[in-house]
Amino acid sequence: MSLQAYIEAAQQFFDELVDRASDDELFAGGYLRGHFDLAVGYAQVEELTLSVDELNAKVEASLVKAYRDGELNEEDKHHVVTIWERLKQLGA
Numbered sequence: 001m002s003l004q005a006y007i008e009a010a011q012q013f014f015d016e017l018v019d020r021a022s023d024d025e026l027f028a029g030g031y032l033r034g035h036f037d038l039a040v041g042y043a044q045v046e047e048l049t050l051s052v053d054e055l056n057a058k059v060e061a062s063l064v065k066a067y068r069d070g071e072l073n074e075e076d077k078h079h080v081v082t083i084w085e086r087l088k089q090l091g092a
Contacts, residue, residue, distance in 0.1 A: 001052060001090075001091055003050055003051065003052055003055060006052045006055070006090060006091040007040055007055075009090045009091075010036060010087055010090060010091075013086075013087055013090060014029055014030075014032075014033045014036075017029040017083075024075070024076070024079050025079055025083065027076065027079070028076060028079035028080040028082070028083050029083050031072070031076070031080055032059075032063075032080050032083055032084055032087070035059050035062045035063055035066070036059050036087075038062065039055055039058040039059045039062060040055065042058070043055065043058070052091040053091075056088055056091065059084075060084075063080065063084070
């Protein structure tokens with residue numbers, strides 16, 4: 001899958017969460033979308049040509065930093081990780 005197709009599929013995935021997710025999943029999806037969109041934005045600004053795996057690595061690095069900084073409690077972190085694993089399957 002191309003990076004652009006993955007980004008579009010991810011945006012659709014996030015949009016569809018709104019219709020079927022629990023409150024906790026909505027929070028986690030919004031939080032994850034912020035990290036995802038930030039990684040995409042940096043890549044565009046820096047004119048980087050990334051693969052899906054490279055983009056995912058950037059998102060994961062951002063999430064790990066956030067976890068280490070204590071941005072999420074364990075329950076919220078679990079929801080983010082669960083949704084992140086589902087999202088990554090889109091690019092597999």
